[in-house]
Amino acid sequence: MNTYRTHTCGELTKKDSGQTVILSGWINKKRDHGNLLFVDLRDNYGITQCLIDKENKFFKDLEKIQLESVIKVSGKVNERSEDTLNKELKTGEVEVLINTFEILGKCKELPMPVFSDQEYAEDIRLKYRFLDLRRKKVHQNILLRSQVISFIRSEMINLGFNEFQTPILTSSSPEGARDFLVPSRLNPGKFYALPQAPQQFKQLIMVSGFDKYFQIAPCFRDEDARADRSPGEFYQLDLEMSFVEQEDIFEVVEKLMSKLFKKFSNKKVLFDKFPKITFDNSMLKYGTDKPDLRNPLEISDITKIFKRDDVKFDIFKKLVKSGSIVRGIVTKNTKGKPRSFFDNIDKWAKDQGASGLAYFTLECEKNISAKGPVGKFFSEDSLKEIMKITNAKIGDSLFLACNKKNDVLKLLSAARDKIAEDLDIINKNTFAFCWIVDYPMFEVDEKTNKVIFSHNPFSMPQGEEKSLNFSKPLEMKAYQYDIVCNGIELSSGAIRNHKPDLMYKLFSIAGYTKEDVDNKFAGMINALSYGAPPHGGIAPGIDRIVMLLANEKNIREVTLFPMNQNAQDLMMNSPSEVNDQQLKELNLAIKKK
RNA sequence: GGGGGUGUAGCUCAGUUGGUUAGAGCGAUCGCCUGUCACGCGAUAGGUCGCGGGUUCGAGUCCCGUCACUCCCGCCA
Numbered sequence: 001m002n003t004y005r006t007h008t009c010g011e012l013t014k015k016d017s018g019q020t021v022i023l024s025g026w027i028n029k030k031r032d033h034g035n036l037l038f039v040d041l042r043d044n045y046g047i048t049q050c051l052i053d054k055e056n057k058f059f060k061d062l063e064k065i066q067l068e069s070v071i072k073v074s075g076k077v078n079e080r081s082e083d084t085l086n087k088e089l090k091t092g093e094v095e096v097l098i099n100t101f102e103i104l105g106k107c108k109e110l111p112m113p114v115f116s117d118q119e120y121a122e123d124i125r126l127k128y129r130f131l132d133l134r135r136k137k138v139h140q141n142i143l144l145r146s147q148v149i150s151f152i153r154s155e156m157i158n159l160g161f162n163e164f165q166t167p168i169l170t171s172s173s174p175e176g177a178r179d180f181l182v183p184s185r186l187n188p189g190k191f192y193a194l195p196q197a198p199q200q201f202k203q204l205i206m207v208s209g210f211d212k213y214f215q216i217a218p219c220f221r222d223e224d225a226r227a228d229r230s231p232g233e234f235y236q237l238d239l240e241m242s243f244v245e246q247e248d249i250f251e252v253v254e255k256l257m258s259k260l261f262k263k264f265s266n267k268k269v270l271f272d273k274f275p276k277i278t279f280d281n282s283m284l285k286y287g288t289d290k291p292d293l294r295n296p297l298e299i300s301d302i303t304k305i306f307k308r309d310d311v312k313f314d315i316f317k318k319l320v321k322s323g324s325i326v327r328g329i330v331t332k333n334t335k336g337k338p339r340s341f342f343d344n345i346d347k348w349a350k351d352q353g354a355s356g357l358a359y360f361t362l363e364c365e366k367n368i369s370a371k372g373p374v375g376k377f378f379s380e381d382s383l384k385e386i387m388k389i390t391n392a393k394i395g396d397s398l399f400l401a402c403n404k405k406n407d408v409l410k411l412l413s414a415a416r417d418k419i420a421e422d423l424d425i426i427n428k429n430t431f432a433f434c435w436i437v438d439y440p441m442f443e444v445d446e447k448t449n450k451v452i453f454s455h456n457p458f459s460m461p462q463g464e465e466k467s468l469n470f471s472k473p474l475e476m477k478a479y480q481y482d483i484v485c486n487g488i489e490l491s492s493g494a495i496r497n498h499k500p501d502l503m504y505k506l507f508s509i510a511g512y513t514k515e516d517v518d519n520k521f522a523g524m525i526n527a528l529s530y531g532a533p534p535h536g537g538i539a540p541g542i543d544r545i546v547m548l549l550a551n552e553k554n555i556r557e558v559t560l561f562p563m564n565q566n567a568q569d570l571m572m573n574s575p576s577e578v579n580d581q582q583l584k585e586l587n588l589a590i591k592k593k
Numbered sequence: 594g595g596g597g598g599u600g601u602a603g604c605u606c607a608g609u610u611g612g613u614u615a616g617a618g619c620g621a622u623c624g625c626c627u628g629u630c631a632c633g634c635g636a637u638a639g640g641u642c643g644c645g646g647g648u649u650c651g652a653g654u655c656c657c658g659u660c661a662c663u664c665c666c667g668c669c670a
Contacts, residue, residue: 029630029631031628031629031630031631031632031633032626032629032632033626033627033628033629033632033633034625034626034627035626035627036626036627036628036629037627037629038628038629038630038632040630047630049629049630051627051628051629053627054627066621067620080628081628083628084628084629084630086629086630088630089630092630109603109620109621110603110604110620110621111603111604112603112604113603113604113605113619113620115631116604116605116619116631118604118605118619119605120604120605121599121600121604121605121662121663122662122663123661123662123663124604126662173670174670175670176669176670177668177669177670178668178669196669196670197670199670221669222669223668223669224667224668224669226664226665226669227663227664227665229669351597353596353666410666452670453670454670455670456670457670458670459670492670564662564663565662565663565664566661566662
């Protein structure tokens with residue numbers, strides 16, 4: 001028999017009454033009546049009420065012991081009387097009458113209470129993460145994460161995928177995020193890099209003939225954190241398949257995601273077949289390539305209206321002449337909204353650093369007119385044209401932004417969220433997945449004006465190789481796609497370019513010589529010349545999936561031992577200094593300031 | 594690198610126009626209490642108001658600087 005327990009703290013019911021049991025766990029809460037003491041004992045599985053009275057010789061000792069100490073109790077299971085049941089607890093119909101007890105692990109005075117739903121400062125939570133993790137909500141989140149990963153793993157294996165590990169110490173790659181570097185002792189002056197993703201390895205696995213691969217893969221990128229982005233490291237469901245087209249990948253992922261989200265959440269998954277939106281269309285209608293499709297608001301381009309002579313909105317007209325664009329968001333049937341609704345949104349836009357959002361509401365008494373501060377600048381004909389372009393009806397309002405394209409996109413994308421929030425038109429009880437497809441292969445770097453890869457340099461361009469127009473690289477689309485849920489980008493993926501000749505050509509557009517490519521992507525490019533299958537894949541972010549399922553806004557809430565925003569682990573004191581001997585062995589010297 | 598928010602007891606917070614001795618709840622310690630499940634009642638301890646400087650007769654409060662945490666922008670193929 002186990003020394004510490006015969007049952008867990010979530011197990012006992014009235015069927016067990018009369019039995020003598022042993023329980024071990026943490027003291028969640030005590031209620032001391034002086035001559036009668038209730039102790040809620042907690043473990044991973046639940047809470048059981050135990051009690052002891054002053055007749056017992058252990059009474060005084062147990063009365064004194066700190067909350068969160070670990071104790072072992074033995075005693076008889078007692079069925080509670082009707083008026084003392086606790087329906088909140090699984091074990092609420094019984095209690096344990098303590099006969100003996102023993103302290104297994106004492107607890108000092110707590111820096112933060114465990115038994116509380118209050119929110120605490122992040123640095124305390126992170127420093128005492130082991131206490132924080134005892135708290136119900138975080139504890140449940142982490143268990144959910146475990147179950148999600150286990151479910152994904154078994155689904156993937158059922159679908160015929162093989163799970164492989166890939167190296168953690170690998171080489172630095174020139175494209176993408178900043179690398180974490182690891183100095184090599186045996187190769188002085190040289191560095192490994194932690195993988196930003198197992199990108200090249202998974203392609204090599206395909207070239208090696210394994211056909212279907214997946215991994216719950218750790219990925220390392222040395223970039224600044226966000227609420228939905230851990231500093232340093234995160235996990236992807238990395239997968240890759242041979243002899244597939246884009247649609248084959250979509251099918252696998254749609255099935256997996258639908259099943260996963262239906263299993264682990266009560267929210268409704270809106271589409272069985274996820275809608276596909278082209279990148280260009282998404283940028284136009286939503287101002288972003290990660291639209292929240294729960295939000296019905298759409299953006300339209302009405303720049304050409306401001307070239308009409310019967311529109312007198314001179315500020316916008318002047319800006320349009322110098323290359324700015326005008327786009328707007330239509331809100332349905334908002335003519336009854338108070339002035340403050342509109343002004344709040346305008347003020348919000350100004351807080352975002354924009355010059356504001358112009359607005360008007362469409363009305364019709366005898367003629368169609370626009371009501372609002374800038375309404376008077378629009379003729380009836382121009383309003384009719386606006387209504388045609390934007391699908392706006394009488395009673396609807398328009399919010400307009402005029403600026404350089406990128407600034408308009410950014411503002412209106414955020415404005416879509418803000419306005420929808422104010423109007424309360426987002427159904428929070430749903431998951432709206434979509435695919436963003438047809439990404440451009442290349443884009444122009446705003447700072448350097450050079451042509452660069454807009455996403456993954458290993459993506460396959462669309463169209464027959466012979467008919468590709470290399471002189472107009474910016475028009476080239478790639479078999480590159482993102483999966484988005486509720487405005488959160490879960491993953492990028494692509495059909496890969498498995499043809500070395502084509503790859504050299506594409507890299508040369510981005511300014512890489514054949515030698516550069518041979519050097520930087522040695523493993524890949526070499527392998528592709530020895531018989532590579534057409535292949536493709538994707539890598540949905542595990543942390544963000546769990547965030548969505550747990551309904552959390554911050555990634556730390558679903559991460560066991562997270563770092564803070566400055567990429568420090570306050571519990572482990574990482575990163576930390578190392579001693580001179582370690583540095584010497586690595587041939588490193590710290591530059592003194 | 595830039596912008597915003599926060600920082601007062603172990604924890605969560607209040608603190609008026611700048612005005613005497615900085616408060617509450619939880620927690621801790623001590624006492625009372627045999628049916629609670631956020632048990633109840635009473636008492637006690639606990640403060641460099643993040644830190645430094647300034648204005649002022651007087652600063653938790655106003656100003657400047659700085660640090661920490663956080664959110665956002667940049668960044669994240």
